[in-house]
Every structure is written in structure tokens, then in C-alpha cells.
Amino acid sequence: MPTLHILLVEDQQDNISAWNDRAATHNADAEAHGFAVQTVTARSVAEAQQVLRTQKPDAVVVDLRLQTEGQMEPNDHGNALVRYALGSHPVAIAIYSGQRQEAEVGDVPQVEVFDRGDGLDPVFSWLARQYKMLLQLRTTRDAVERETARVFFRSIWPRWKNWAKDDGADIGGMLARHVVAHVHDALLDADGGNAHPEETYFMPAIKERLDTGDLVKYEDGLWIVVTPRCDLAQEGKVESVLIARCADVSKRWNEKPKEQPRIAQHDGSHKLHFLPPMLDHDGKQLGPWFVQFNDLRAIPVAQIKELLTANRWASLAPQFVPSLVERFGAYFSRIGTPALSSP
Template sequence: MKFSIRLLIVEDDAAAINEWGKHFERHNAEDDKSFEIIPTFAESFELAKEAIVATNFDAAIVDLRLKVPGGGGHHNADGNEVVKLLANAEMAAVAIYTGQPEEAQLPNGTSKIEVIPKDDGLETPMQWLKGQGEMLFHIQKVGEIIRSKIALTFHGSIWPRWKNWSTHSRFSGANSDLLISALTRHFVSHLHADLLESTNEVAHSEEWYFVPAISSSGISTGDMIRNESGAIEIVVTPRCDIAHSDKSITLQLAQCEDISVEWNEAHANLTVEDKKTVEKAKNKISSFIKHRSKNVIHFLPPMFNKDGNIEGPWFVRFDCIRSEKKSEELLASLNSQRFATLAPEFLPALVERLGGFFSRIGSPDYPSHHLE
């Protein structure tokens, strides 16, 4: 794994910049390094902003207190503004390296930003950077694939169709923001379909979820809730019934049965030497994934939560659904308790199985004595 990390260093002290440069030279001279560091130095918020516009950075290390231009040596807290800008503009690993760690302000949704006290010396942020190497390598590869796929999609599908949309008389007067939003969604849907097809529609378990749930939307079908008792439930009420008070007076939540103990035992048995035990474990895992061939449950794979801990897998129990009278208070409470959302590509399978479970009529059993 040999690659380069484009690193932004936001620091206004000349001696510190010189010391950083020496560390990078020593690192890049190492024979066993997994990546090379390409540094860019910025001494103020304005210079950092210009650098971010000009370069796609993989990582950044930011000092909080920067000198005020023409301020006679006075400092400000513009480093927090740089961090906010990075969080909104870059797919980059970010660390705050400061002598005032208590002044660090982490933007919402960016809990993984590291705060490193300057008392620890430069070796600590260097070790942090090395620890990000594998993730940054994969993020770079993701970017390369996306750019390649977008180019093919643009020339093969998007441009021929949208050129007509934007010039056709029916659409020429349409709201520009609406067209841009539609074009963005069209790009993303093409890209997702193309990438899924390229892997023969095999998905990673993490693709099942949005973690954390999308904060800009209200409670919706597929939201996963951790209630007051710690139990996990999933919202199964149709989103249109949630959004409109005149359609339904209640909201339904299905219990998620934690099957992690059996799941983990089965996976542990995959590594034993006894072939029968391994085969039995494989069959058990396959049975889980196939919902144990029962209509009453739906399998959801394990996930990493926002703290990096594994939760699940679960069986959604269609025979354990509770109804709550819909109210603004209930929706607000559930909104504070939700920790994940089932991704749109995987929600229809849950809804389809739920509908299939309740639409069954069944028939009397054929008496066994007729078989004798």
C-alpha cells in the first residue's frame, strides 16, 4: 500500500513550521513507510481557505490560535473556523493540535475529529496521521472510482438527456435550484446502480444503514429507535401516514430481537478444525440471513454504531408490533432516541415481508392420517 497523503498544516509559528518540515523529511526518507506526505502550510484562516479551494486534502492538522494579520502579534481562534470549513468541504481526516484543547469546537456530526494537546510534542500528531493511513488509502480509491464512473455516466447518459431537459420549452423556465437538485439525484442514482451492478449486487452489511440517522428529516419508516429501556425497535408505519395527521392516528414500531450471541458463536465456529462444526456454523449463518425461512421475522445485519461499537444483528419481529398514539411529543421523543436508519435500498425488502406476513390467509392442515 504505497500512496501519498495531501496534508494541510495550519500553523502560524515559523519555528513550529520548520519543525514540521523536518518531521516530514524524515518520514518520507524511511524505507518502510506506507505513504508519503505532501504538506501544504497555511498561516491564517484566509490562506487555509485558499488552499482548501485549490487542493483536495486527505488530512489536516490545525492549530487553533492564529495570528491576527496586522494585529501586532495578537491571536484569534480562527483555527475553529478552519476545522468547520474542512468538515463542510473535504473528505479529510482532521486533528486539532493546540495548546488550548479546551477551546476546541467540534462541528456537529464530526465526533471523530481528534484533539491533541501541544504538550505531547509532534510525535503524537504524527502517530495519529499514521493511524489514518489505511482509511485514507481507501477513501482515495473511492474518489478515483467515483470520478471515473461519473465521467462515464455523464457522457453516456446524463449529458444527452439533460441537454434536452434544459433547452426544451417545457423545462426551460423551470426553477434552477430544482433542476440542480434533480440532476444531482440523477447522478447519484446512476452511480449507485452502476457500482452495485459491478459487484454482482453483493453489498457490505454497513450499506444497510445510515448512522447516525439523517438529522434533517423527521421520523420516517425504517428509523431504528433505542427506547427508554434500551430495547431496539424499528418504525414500520408508512412515511405518508407519519407525515399527515389525517391519515393515521397511531405510529407502529416493531421489536428488533438481538441475535448477536448466536451469530457470534456461529462465526467463532467457522475457525475451528472440525469440518462438521464449520459446516454447521455456515448453515446456521445462512439460516439467519434467510430469515430462518419464517414469514414472521426479517433479518438485519450487524452494524457499527456512531461510537465504533458493533450492534446486532437483529430479527425484526412482525408479531411484536406496538402502536402509539401519534403526537408532536411522541415524534420528538422518538427523534431523540433514533440512532440509525435503514437505507432506502434495503427498506423495501422489510416492508414487502411485513406486508406478506399480514396478507397471508392460510388454510386448514391436511390431516396426517390421510397419508397412512
């Protein structure tokens, strides 16, 4: 029976007792629910941060107003904790408060706000909807930590230990990138080199600046940036950015499944590049698409921020950008021969 580890951030004993009673009722029928809950309580933001760092809970249930020593007036310390958790820990968050209108959430799908007046049943219903994803997240975290431990001392530490001796060298960022690269390659190899279609994309785009492989909404459709990364990284190096149209082929993909292998191989055409389907936040299928190297637009650098950067929708993950660039280069580097006249 899987167990969800919950961090309850609450400073009122009556509310803590009410949660514990409801959790006990849930656990008494855990088999029917599919999971049990185990609760750790923190009474302040500082205590909650310590639990997040050391115990790695699956979900956080937080009250907005948390009293601190010497301060009895109303506050919104719970919002501060939510911001901290969102910025540093992959957890689901439930704000459970009598002042739900004061919750600062924004467009963050893993945060839900509940009115204390509705009782705890809605919170436990929310946990029931989230627990399978939270268990998958835990599995992901365990896999990353396991591979990190495996590669760090075998591959990373022997090479980097001498760099770490220099107290003046700030190698944290470099070391983190090297570890992540090792872990990614190890996990990909563990799956036989197979990747899920969703791994193709970062959605939304992560980088602030425009980059090769960025998918942008422009004019009447979806386009992808094909200008080389080195040109985009150096301001002033190019006068325009090249984008290629992405043609939606979802109808053919869905209605003719026998053709999917051919579609996934770029339909046998040198002027096309296949991008697999993805699901949006609501579970709706988007794509797949063919990048059309024969349908290009050149956007002046002066208009990049207005027309492209502001309309970025997603990005290709780094491991999928090289194949796009390689096929694009091969398309333009072909020489061809003159057409032959009839004898």
C-alpha cells in the same frame, strides 16, 4: 509507497519549519512507517479553503490562532476552518495548538486535538493510525468521481441539457439526486450486486423527521418503524406509528456459523425479517437482529417526538427499506385457511 497529502494551516514560519523538519525525518524512513507525507501550507483560513477545494488533501493539521492582515489580537479562526472542513470535505483533522482548551470539537471522531507542548510526534502517530482509512477514503472518492464522469455525459447530460438552458430553473438538487442514483447503481453492479453489511445502515439517522426503517430505542429494546413512508410524510394522515420489535440473535449468529445462511434468509419464517450485524464506533459487533412482525406497538402521533424521534439510533439505507416493507406487507396480507379437525 502510498503518500498522504497533508494541509498544514499555520501562519508562524518557525512552526512551519518544525513541521517540515519532522516530515522529512518521517519520509526518510517511510518504508518502515508504511506511508510518506507530502505537505501543502496555508497561512489563513481563506488559503486553506482554496486548498481544500482544489487539491483535496487527505488530512488537515490546523493551528487555532491564525493572524490576518491588520488583526494581531488572539482569535480562533482555526475553529472556523474546522467547521468549514467538517461541513464540506471528507478529511481527517488534527488541531495542533498551544490553546487546545479553546478547540471546538464536539463528538466528531475524525477530529483530534493535540497540545503543541507535546511536540509533533503524537500528530504523526495519529497519522499512522489513520492512514489506511484515509487511503480507502481516497479510493472511494476516486471511484465516485470516475463513475460520475462516466455516467454524466453518457446518461445524464443528453437528457438534462435542455432543462439546464432555462436560467430560472433551479435543478441543482434534482440533478444531484439523479447523478447519485446512477453512480450508486453503477458501483453496486461493479461489485457483482454484492453489498457489505455496513451499507445496510445510516448511523446515526440522517433525516430530522421520523421515517420508515428508522431504528429506535424504546422501552426495553430496539424497534424499527414499519409505518409506510407516505403516511409519515404527510402530517395528520395517521393517528399512530407502528413499530416492530428487533430481537437480537447475535449469540446464535456467532456460536453457530453454519446456521448463518439460514438466519440471513429470515430463518425461513414469514413473520421475521433479517437485519445484518454492524460495528459501532469502537468496533464492537451489534446484532444481527430479526424484525418480529408479530410483535408490534402502535405509538400515538402526539408522542412520536418524545418516544421515537428523540431516541432514533440508526436508519436502514433507502435501498434496504423496500424489502422490509414488502415482507411486512406479505405477512399481513396472507389469508390462511381454517385448521382441519381430525377425521
